[in-house]
């Protein structure tokens with residue numbers, strides 16, 4: 488069943504005040520964790536008429552609002568202004584004396600985060616959800632115990648949704664109590680722009696931080712254990728991103744990691760690399776993935792199944808193996824993104840309030856907010872090769888697009904992955920201006936089973952960036968207008 492079932496099957500109403508239990512002090516649903524998985528789940532369950540509490544040990548909004556999506560994008564927005572102002576000559580505009588003001592940049596970031604946290608707190612209240620501060624744990628009676636500075640209380644409940652998310656993964660090579668060693672969370676609290684930075688890991692988060700600090704003047708060396716950066720992306724995207732980063736002066740060393748820390752100073756760190764080289768920098772950022780928050784929740788005690796990595800095992804209804812206990816978001820592994828956490832939260836909320844809904848991961852856009860941005864959805868060329876799926880691949884370069892040129896953003900391309908038999912769109916990878924917005928045209932097309940022909944014959948406004956998607960679709964049939972045909976020999 489498609490994901491829209493969340494909305495189409497949600498019209499069952501649970502009477503407020505715990506119709507299920509007949510006990511006014513008992514909750515129908517308690518959600519542990521108020522990140523982008525937990526708070527929408529709580530609101531949706533309340534919309535269905537359930538009596539709901541959400542337990543949060545830090546700030547509502549979770550990693551996404553406080554240490555992830557929003558603060559990084561706020562910083563990136565400031566960085567982009569710096570870059571644009573410095574390159575203003577290209578547009579025939581003279582701006583002199585461009586200097587980033589880190590304190591003001593950080594204040595702006597904090598203000599945006601605080602506003603959103605306040606907004607979510609208000610939404611929870613407006614929907615009648617009780618927000619309870621403290622650390623939640625599932626008890627043997629399958630209720631939720633909440634520990635806070637005031638002591639411990641138990642919330643009786645029928646259903647529990649675990650939405651405890653993840654924290655930055657650490658590496659034993661490094662002593663994280665040292666001021667020079669940072670997780671992504673620490674990097675968002677820096678009180679100045681570092682002069683030099685070693686980034687361990689060239690995945691999405693490492694690449695976004697490189698994109699934040701390089702334009703602000705930080706010298707960056709990125710280390711990657713694998714033989715390519717952005718290991719989960721399409722290889723063409725990864726290759727072009729590497730070449731873009733290198734042109735910008737970011738030193739990327741593949742198949743290389745830190746073998747040993749030689750010195751922890753107050754204002755520098757010196758490391759030895761697996762290649763034998765030594766490196767010194769003011770700070771070192773470890774961005775190698777996330778550690779899932781499934782321990783200390785009493786899950787093993789009530790028999791909830793976890794896998795070897797501590798991932799909570801769920802089915803497509805977001806149910807664990809224990810009746811009435813659901814889990815969503817980063818803590819169930821898979822695609823660690825805010826919008827997947829939300830989608831899973833809405834599915835769990837529907838099922839916990841008597842509806843029937845399943846999650847569908849066929850169309851999940853994933854974006855990298857670098858310059859240029861990357862957006863991808865569905866099948867890519869590497870996965871197709873791995874799985875032996877025959878595909879047609881068609882591309883169009885932003886360098887040939889009027890709007891992109893006018894914007895001074897002509898790097899990158901649109902790549903469409905098409906089923907050669909049915910002409911249906913199976914996937915898309917976009918690297919270029921506003922790729923994180925553009926990718927949604929491809930996402931909707933895949934969701935609706937659209938063909939390359941459908942996209943090509945949909946009139947797109949001119950001049951606009953989505954024309955690149957239309958041109959790539961035309962190219963799939965060998966008839967792109969703005970690509971010169973290859974000469975026949």
Ligand code: FAD
Pocket residue numbers: 519520521522523524525542543544545546547548549550551552554555556557559621622623624650651652653654671692780784815816817818823824825826827828856
């Ligand atoms: P979280 O957001 O981690 O929320 C879990 C919440 O549970 C937290 O508030 C935590 O305090 C609370 N909690 C944990 N244990 C307990 C307990 N026992 N009791 C009470 N409360 C508890 N994703 C995107 O889609 N787009 C992006 O641009 C993006 N950028 C990112 C940038 C960075 C630097 C990082 C680190 C992540 C980024 N992500 C992005 C990923 C995204 O933030 C996560 O996928 C998302 O926040 C997961 O949501 P969640 O609700 O599962 O968990």
